[in-house]
Amino acid sequence: MSEAIAYERVGDIAVLKAQNPPVNALGLDVRKGLLDGIGRAEKEGAKAVLIYGEGRTYFAGADIREFGKPPQEPYLPGLCSRIEASPLIVVSAMHGTALGGGLEVALSSHYRIAVPSARMGLPEVNLGILPGAGGTQRLPRLAGTEAALEMITTGRHIGAAEALDKGIIDRIEDGEPREIGLTYTQELLDAAAPRRAVGEMAAPEPVDFDAVYEATLKKARGQLSPATAVRAVQAAVEAESFEAGLKRERALFTELMESDQRQGLIHAFFAERAVSKLPELEGVEPRDVSAMGVIGGGTMGAGIATAALLAGLHVVLIEMSNEAVAAARGRIEGNLQGALKRGKISQAQYEQLTGEALTVATDYAALGQVDLVVEAVFEDMGVKREVFGKLDAHCKPGAVLATNTSYLDVDEIAAATSRPQDVIGLHFFSPAHVMKLLEVVVAEKTAPEVLATGFALGKRLRKVAVRSGICDGFIGNRIMNTYRKAAEYVVLDGASPYQVDKVVTGFGFPMGPFSMGDLAGLDINWAARKRRAPTRDPRERVPRFYEMLCEGGDFGRKTGKGFYVYEDGPRGGGVPNPQVAELIAKDQEQQGITPRAFPDAEVLRRYMCAMVNEAAKVVGEGIARRPLDVDMVMLFGFGFPRFWGGPLKWADLQGLDSILADIRAYAVEDDFFWQPAPLLEQLVADGKSFDDLNKGA
Ligand code: CAA
Secondary structure, three states, rough: OOOEEEEEEEOOOEEEEEEEOOOOOHHHHHHHHHHHHHHHHHHHHOOOEHHHEEEOOEEEEEEEEHHOOOOOOOOOOHHHHHHHHHHEEEEEOOOEEEEOOHHHHHHHHOEEEEOOOOOEOOOHHHHHHOOOOOOHHHHHHHHHHHHHHHHHOOOEEHHHHHHHHHOOEEEEEEOHHHHHHHHHHHHHOOOOOOOOOOOHOOOOOOOOHHHHHHHHHHHEEEEEEEHHHHHHHHHHHOOOHHHHHHHHHHHHHHHOOOHHHHHHHHHHHHHHHHOOOOOOOOOOOOOOOOOOEEEEOHHHHHHHHHHHHHHOOOEEOOOOHHHHHHHHHHHHHHHHHHHHHHHOOOHHHHHHHOOOOOEEEEOOOHOEEEEEEEEEEOOHHHHHHHHHHHHHHHHHOOEEEEEOOOOHHHHHOOOOOOHHHHEEEEEEEOOOOOEEEEEEEHHHHHHHHHHHHHHHHHHHHHOOEEEOOOOHHHHHHHHHHHHHHHHHHHHOOOOHHHHHHHHHHOOOOOOOHHHHHHHHOOHHHHHHHHHHHHHHOOOOOOOHHHHHHHOOOOEHHOOOOOOOOOOOOOOOOOOOOOHHHHHHHHOOOOOOOOOOOOOOHHHHHHHHHHHHEEEEEEEEOOOOOOOOHHHHHHHHHHOOHHHHHHHHHHHHHHOOHHHHHHHHHOOOOOOOOOOOOOOHHHHHHOOOOHHHHOOOO
């Protein structure tokens, strides 16, 4: 018998227990064990088979680490068919999460029981594939076509109660999966319950599949797996037989398995987990954080305070005046009202979070007991240093002192205190209670346990925390500044901002750089340009149209006009601002540029090559430790489409040599901006990929 599946006989029941920690993934040994177990149960004359998992869960799915490698028999679809075809009564008892192939094993069983806390779903589309072991054929037979389409195209996990309601499981019982499973199976045997194969049930009812396909494709912004899954469900309804439906599902599954998108999404899955695993933190204990201070109650400070409150921390927020205190409280209450409306918190929780959990004060003395404080005041070194001097005077020894600066030197801020070892950067992205990214910026003297505390806080706030070294803009904003420049250069040379935005959203970003500028406020970037102007290298090309727009008082959505005009107010959809073309033409004339047309593919290529090149510099300089760190910053802070895995995974998939060749070609016109990253040149010379660096190769 395989070690991954234990076999036991309890009277007439053969019990198959999965023991493949941590999540009982259906790797080769587990599949073999299940197959052998069913065969043995039949041979030994058992009357029923009970399948359950040891530890924290029933099967959480196929073993994702096997994807992309040559598959080994027994394959999961065959195993599921074999389970379903057994003449014995097969029962699955579920706890934890029954996901993907896990739920498919359960659907191949004849009866399903679950504990109340069990969760289940078919999340395959989020990995770039579709349920390939009968899930798209069996789920609609049990839950109906519409419910199955919703679950399969979104990958949503549902609770046991909803599963019972939808007819996916037969019973909910509290207790240990082995015990509830045995009792239920015995009951079924005692009642001479029939063997009940889902595959033998009638085909589900039809829907307008073409309409669902189109709607799903549109919603997924370029990701193919959800729409492809619609066609697989369609086969459950339309195929001549259950077997023919399975075959169609398999063909579509294989198509997706071979796609770049599958590679990108699997990369994202593992990178999201690897990003917080830093070798330097092994064995380092974070400091306890139960009370957190926030300095400044503007949009950012209030967002950080909201995130902390929602994570169960006590928050002390400091503002400068009584009016500012009231405004900050109002912002936090507004954020929490949003959480209340969306059902994330109850009215009682709302009262508690805005009541005893939150203190807003003007006196730094209120910070005496906080364990960690995040400063989110105006981006000015003098102001920040003054705040840190005060924090040094008022915070207890051992308190972590964090700055939310987006580009200032954290070492210089730390030097304003007598305890630079306790100082760190915690760079949130606005709105801080919504955006998942947290850059944890390590200063020269930051102590390891302070870094560990930054990561522990990130986890507590349910953020994706990424380690960053110090440079202007840290990982994310530095890279963003570069690809935005590339976008401005193509516009200066003849493309339109609207072409750029269209191409970039076509790639899968939720927004292009110009509509993003309008949303963030063009004045913010204008200020940064002015700050950088005195130290700008004279070789740098400088588009002027952006400034010209700002000089006219058009700052984007908040003034009703920027690259777009917002006739329906700041939240409405914008239409191109006709003045922009005039400003660009003026800029071109002043700089002696003859505009030329750029094909969409070249616009995108320049944008992406600029992103990859700067990202390679960020990794090469050690600002980001690994390529995957950059990938996660771009995914969770900048809307990079998850199905490409991140800019450096995308680069690997394109081939680094072709990217370097294009960068060199662009450098012929502008060798200052398009200087190739030394790391990129090195990788191409060595025939390696960014992923090789992730793996430590
Ligand atoms: N295969 C391999 N490893 C897996 C895995 C899987 N399906 N699911 C989780 N793991 C690993 C994680 O990588 C992690 O490993 P490390 O500790 O080494 O980092 C460990 O198990 C624990 O996972 P989490 O940190 O994510 O733990 P969690 O408690 O936060 O979440 C979970 C548990 C809900 C199961 C979550 O891991 C998850 O969503 N897993 C993926 C589930 C999934 O997508 N299943 C479908 C697979 S595709 C399929 O089944 C298709 C098919 O038909 C062939």
